Amino acid sequence: MSSATPTAEGPRPSWVDEAAGSGFDVDHLPLGVDPRHGVLARIGPYALPLAVLTTVVEQRAERPVSRDHSDLFAQPTLNPFLAAGPEAWAETRRTLQRTFLDFTAEDTVRPHLVPVEDLDLVLPFEVADYVDFYASLDHASNVGRILRPDSEPLLPNWRHLPVGYHGRAGTVVVSGTDVRRPSGQRKPPHEASPTFGPTRRLDLEAELGFVVGVPSTLGEPVPTSAFADHVFGVVGLNDWSARDIQGWEYVPLGPFLGKSFATSVSAWVTPLAALDGARHPLPGQGEVLDYLAVAEPAGYDIAVEVVLDGEVVARPPYSSMWWSPAQMLAHLTVNGASLRTGDLFASGTISGPERDQRGSFLELSWGGREPFTAGGRERTFLEDGDEVVLRYSAPGERGRITLGEVRGRVLPAL
Structure with a gap:
């Protein structure tokens, strides 16, 4: 039995002493999946298999649980629980707290607690569809200046709609999965014709991903006000990019092979409810079309760290993002496209106005022309053997919460 006792000052402590100050206290409780234990909730350095939650509550003769969700938790994926909807999400969270x-x-x-270090965490949900947006004004402006130095950085539509592309759900992988350097067609400006081979400009993109739980009906748009009715939570996300392959293929259509080889997400999914204290106003967006109007605060104050081989090279702020996740969801469905349980949509690269706030190496190295320093030497794009880690934190009720990290190591091309 813990020696700690509740106090009248401040939030009531948990009996899991190690949870205090860990980023994984009772104000967070992210969910993950281990094949041996099913769905788990993290508390400090431990995780509780949720399949036992109803049983242990009933054993203690507490108030009865209004609905038994144990069948949703003894699963190899979060999808059945995600589909159960906001009432089940909230009830489970209340019971855990x-x-x-x-x-x-x-x-x-x-x-019943399991040390996190003993878990073999897998992709926490089956990805139905994957859409990636382009929601950072600073990132979009930087990319425009790099690729179109003699033109306006932003294309005319950018401030009017959340620009995005449809990615490949089958190549979304869980944090810790190695990423193989992809090959494809490349054509630098100084070469007369394209060649085939491994990308020379492998990049990362520090992003947030939003996980859909409740589906929608084909033909019926989802308004911004219904964001929390459909979206369960948030994952860290790295949209790996082959910039030279992307640059040759994306005109006149959108990204394809330069983006489709791998997208990494965190093994822990943070519930939206845990981010109530991180709500943040959008940065002066101005008027938008009616279907994109949102009630403020519509953004989130989430800090990101980009770590290359153990060294922090950038700190992008999600609070600077122009388009909110509710607007992305509304735009994704405004034509009647339906949502499915397990849909994943991402923010696009998170970048701020300062150089050390850029969430991609394309920006940090300004297209490879202005190397940055990491590990005591100049760097531009990713090299074989590099390990990239994305870390996230946000204000919570008990200090900062720590969202799931995204880790991946670059393997040589085949």
Whole structure:
């Protein structure tokens, strides 16, 4: 039994002593999946298999759980729970918080806790569709200046709609998965014709991903006001990019092979409810068409770190993003396109106005022309053997919460 006792000052502590200050206290409780344990909720350095939640609550003769969701948790994926909708999400979260804050529950629940280091976490949800947006004004402006130095950085449509492309769901992988350097057609400006081979400009993109739980009906748009009715939570996301392949193929259509080889997401999904304290106004967006109008605060204050081989090289702020996730979802469905459980849509690269806030190496190196320093030497794009880690944190009720990290190492091309 923990020696800690509740106090009248400040939030009630959890009986999981290690949770305090860990970024994974009762104000967070992200969900993940391990094949041996099914769906789990993280608390400090431990995780609780949710399949046992109803059982341990009933064993303690507490108030009965209004609905038994245990069948949703003994699954190899979050999808059945995601599809259950906001009422089930909220009830499960309340039960978890009540259990971890009740010191009389420790003897019953602690034996079921599993050290996070002993888990073999897998992709937490089956990805139905994947859409990536381009929602950062600073990123879009930087890319425009790099690729079109003699033109306006932003194309005329950018401030009027969330620009995006449809990605490849089958190549979304969980954090920790190695990423193979892709090959494809490349044609630098100084070469007369394209050649085939490994990308010479492999890049990362620091992003946030939003996970859809509740589907929608084909032909019926989802308004911005219904964002939380459909979206369960948030993952960290790295949209790996082969810039030379992308640059040759994307005119006149959009990204294809330069983007489709791998997208990494965190193993833990942070519920939207855990980010209530991180809500943040959009940065002076101005008037938009009616279907894109949102109630403020519509953005999120989430800090990101880009780590290359153990060294932080950038700190992009999600608070600077121009388009909100609710607007992305509304635009995604305004033509009647339907949502499916497991749909993933991403923010696009997160970048701020300063150089050390750029969320891609394309920007950090200004198209390879202005190397940045990491590991005591000049760098431009990713090299074989590099390990990239994206870290995220946000304000919570008990200090900062730590979102799931996204980790990946570059393997040589085949």
